[in-house]
Amino acid sequence: MDMPVKKPKLGIKERYAFLTRDLGWEPTYQPKDKIYPYTRYEGIKIHDWDKWEDPFRLTMDAYWKYQAEKERKFYAIIDAHAQNNGHLNITDARYLTALKLFLQAISPGEYAAHKGFARIGREFEGVGTQVACQMQSLDEIRHAQTQIHAISNYNKYYNGFHAFAQQRDRIWYTSVPRSFFDDAMSGGPFEFITAIGFAFEYVLTNLLFVPFMSGAAYNGDMATVTFGFSAQSDEARHMTLGLECIKFMLEQDPDNLPIVQKWLDKWFWRGLRILTLVGAMMDYMLPKRVMSWKEAWQIYGVENGGALFRDLARYGVRVPKGWDIANESADHVSHQLMLGLYQWSFGTSFHAWIPSDEDMDWLSAKYPDTFDRYYRPRWDHIRKLAEAGTPYQNVGLAQLCNVCQLPAVFTEPGDPTRHSHRQTEHEGEIYHFCSDGCRDIFLDEPEKYVQSWLPMPQLFNAPNFGDVGKWMEWVGLVPGQDNGDYQGSQDQADFEAWKHQASAT
């Protein structure tokens, strides 16, 4: 009779092999290019998918375990936050403008990233890449969910949050991140991973994540801070996936370099433009500011980004086209956009306000070369108009850039006193852009960008035919509640009343 022998446990290496690499197989009765029809049309050449190095070597069971732990902790904290009226701990309700912008502009992007990674997890051929993309897809939907859940408590007490899902498709400033993700998602799998995995989640990630999460911490928003901690280690995995994919493409074939460089140029520029929203948030929307956009750009863009591109130089990669313009623009874009958001605040699902004297002194100190010279005179004039009882509203609405879809607030490189005008004609129609960077993207693939659904020209089309009242209803904007100046808003009145009650004794 044989003694029962306990089967030995799998070692880490074996476990990893069984649960990831060994899930793949060589097809025997269908050609590979029928199973993976999209890995060649972009021109990227891959000779050996097994050369892709999994940076984290995570198996699914380990993944589920770690993620479940994060979820338990996260929901315990936001439950406590909700049950204890944690919303009253924010510095003041002006901070919620940053949070509304986050929910409307960023959270839907997480969901889009989820769809995109699910798609490329199927479309890529290598098992290691497939598994990593599938995990990132799960991460991204978790981020969308946790953000929405964290912020949902504020929706119980404050305006502007309620229609974020329909606003993603319909309102004007949300088309900036929406078109960013639509552009990536309508590209092939290699462009998608370069755009989102590398340009956004590696090169530019700190310029999105750190400002919003630090902004939340500085302003007493425990719910969003908790989201940040919950997502942080996922982001570390995302960064390494993005970097690994770039290196993989560049190491597989030298012919990949010009394609990858073109994508770096394009997605650096599109990412830079989207970050204008973050710049305006950091400089204007936080009652307690963390640092200026210019400072953040210097650390995370110039220094960290510079080091990265020096590192990639051995592959023949150069800094993205537009790098120098980006550096110059860091002194200007936050002001340019915020002046716009203020004058169009009748059409935003968040409040804007005129910066106070203290705010403007901070801006002067952080922008010694530009604020007093170019931007304070406009804010002073706007304040004069408000004090005279004729607060400034620009019903002229805004020209939008056909590519980045931001209102064309940007000025000519080297001359901050003039708008930057760029246009081109394609098949008998004119298209307008905010910059050479955006125009070049159009010129490279015009068939794509003639499809841009620009919210302003489309306002005059079905279903609203230029009727702003109808448009407000269509986008879920409740006038007098969600929009306009923070001064005199229901959010302001409620927050001040509740805080007073909390310390009334």
Add this chain to the structure above:
Amino acid sequence: MAVHAIGNYHFAPRDHAGIYGDHQIVYFCWDRHLLFAAPFILFVPGEMSLGEFLEERIKPMLAPDPDAGVLEWAEARWSNGPVAFTPDFNASLTANGIGHKGKIIMSTPGLNSLIPDS
């Protein structure tokens, strides 16, 4: 076809002239007047005269700027996108060469109260 695609990729533009009938999108920018954060977008009949367009539609929007009170259309310089043109205020927008999605840029050198000279 410049775009990389898995098949033929050619569609009508989303905001082409045909969608808007006898109306058109027109953009307007007052050079060096950045109180207006971006050029305006307007929706007008192509047959509207340039003079009426400026008086009825543009002038009210420019009023918040301190220079608006001394603005004279006839003294300004005009361009259609990058191309200078001599305006005929009595003729229609289209007769002035301003078609669908055309951009009128009006320049008033020396008049820029809120913006430094350079």
